[in-house]
Amino acid sequence: MSSGIRWRMARWLGIAFVVAILVYLTLPAVVVMIAAFNEKAILSFPPESYSVKWFVNAVTYPDFQKGFVNAVIVMLWASTIAVVVGATFAFAVDRFRFRGKALLEAILMSPLVVPKFTIGLGFLILAAQVDMSRGFTVVVVTHVVLVLPFVMRCVYVSLRNLDRDMERAAEALGASPLMVLIKIDLPLLLPGLFGGWMFAAILSFNEFTATLFVTGARTETLPVAMYNYVREFVDPTMAAISTIFIVLTALLLIVADRFLGLGKVLAIEEGR
């Protein structure tokens, strides 16, 4: 009997521990989401009265509107380019042995090591040299470099999980290398490619540090616009826009999970 009680206590302790971790992980987001509904013009918690006016303010604020559009433009370009470039490199690294392969891998992974601050500054200097500092190009290029390691990782894992006998079977049936790529490799790698693209999109959309250096008034993305806002005002608009951010990202993940399975997309499970 006493061992039964002990067992039950251990079980409850375990559950309590898991709940504590979950609360810890979600606490900042939850606090912000609640603070967004504060009626007063201060960022306080918990609010005394509630309102949605800060959401209205966030959505109608012109800088945020422009920032959102800019961020989407940069995100679409950067993640798409990163997937194409990253997939090509991942394929080369997986399939071929060539001189300087290790060096290439190291360089492609270097954005994980070099501070984003440095990358932003570097591209700012370069862009000024070639007189591109006011355009979208430099922002997109910076984002591609930043998200490339993540995309490569994603694609590389799905490549590793790809059964090479599939390719051989197709070749045995008369498929040329190009047909093998189109009919076998691409469809089988699609979840990995899509996962990489989504990873890149979310990272790009959220990127702030390096982006701060390379954007101008015309190309300012949403995170930069939010930063500029906080420097002038401290009201729950910030919390409201953050909430919108979280909801959008969550929706994207849910859609991805519905269509492809999140495990597959993030290349957690084996492909087969």
Next chain:
Amino acid sequence: MADDIAVRLDRVTKRFGSVTAVSEVSLQVRRGEFLTLLGPSGCGKTTLLNLVAGFLEPDQGEVYIGETRVTQVPPFQRDFGMVFQNYALFPHMDVFENIAFGLRMRKVPKGEIQSRVEEALDIVRLGGYGARHARELSGGQQQRVALARAIVIRPQVLLLDEPLSALDKNLRARMQVELKEIQRRVGITTIFVTHDQGEALSLSDRIAVISEGKIQQLSSPDEAYRNPENSFVASFIGDINRIPARLVEVSGDEVAIAVGEARIRVPKARCHASRAGDPVWLFVRPEVLEPVPEDTENAILGTIYAHVYQGAHIEIHVEAGALGTIHLRTRDDGVMARWPVGARVGLVGDLGGAMVFPRDSRD
């Protein structure tokens, strides 16, 4: 070149770094025959198959499929079908599309694809399974889809890379029969790779026994079983006892061999050693030997060590000192009572079918 040869390897060598996987192998596969490449893992049999398929290119030698020299031709331009060990069915296509893939790559007209895929499904007795997904099928069914996919393109040769090894024992026996039956019905030249000598014996028209990158023997299953050309083939095919002995005397059409204390006579034609005094291996099938009282003249002496009841037969393990463990096999249930474990026993038998091969004194 003779047009009854479907595949020809001409002094083919393949090295991986410092390892020679295949060494100057020549082999002719006759049209319509079922030829098995049999050997232990790492013997080079899979390398040989990949050389025929073109997944590997030989360092030396030539490969022909039919009349065409294909040594440098990439796999997708060669005319063969292949079944892989894990079937390698395309997971993003249904059964129909899997089988149709080779036809689509060959730009076969749509209507013909439909009828040929259905015909192939009928051949492997999976009619009506076209819309199924590969993962909804059992192992045996996936196996048959892989086979249909390989034969629907009507290739000159069908390559099978241990296709039965992923199946459980009962299913494997059934698929063996079915595979042989389909092969005979379609009349397709087949090269089959396996490490399972039982599979090789029951399926093949001819067996190439392979070891250390070389063909040790190329013959019918019956020949390989009865007349192995060397001690490797003798020990690899069928259950057999390998007993150390010494060649004593060559006289007329018989040779005398000393096995422990016993003197045994073997037909000279069955002996591959020549000089009296040479150390040799005596190869005897377990079903040939029978237990007799230990004072029987020229019996090999030992102690009963274990009875292993196998249903249809009983296997008796005899501990024979320096000669090692000798197995005998009998259908007579009474043997277990007459020769209990621990009893001293003599072994004799009709050694007309026994084999004698030279033995390195190191062995």
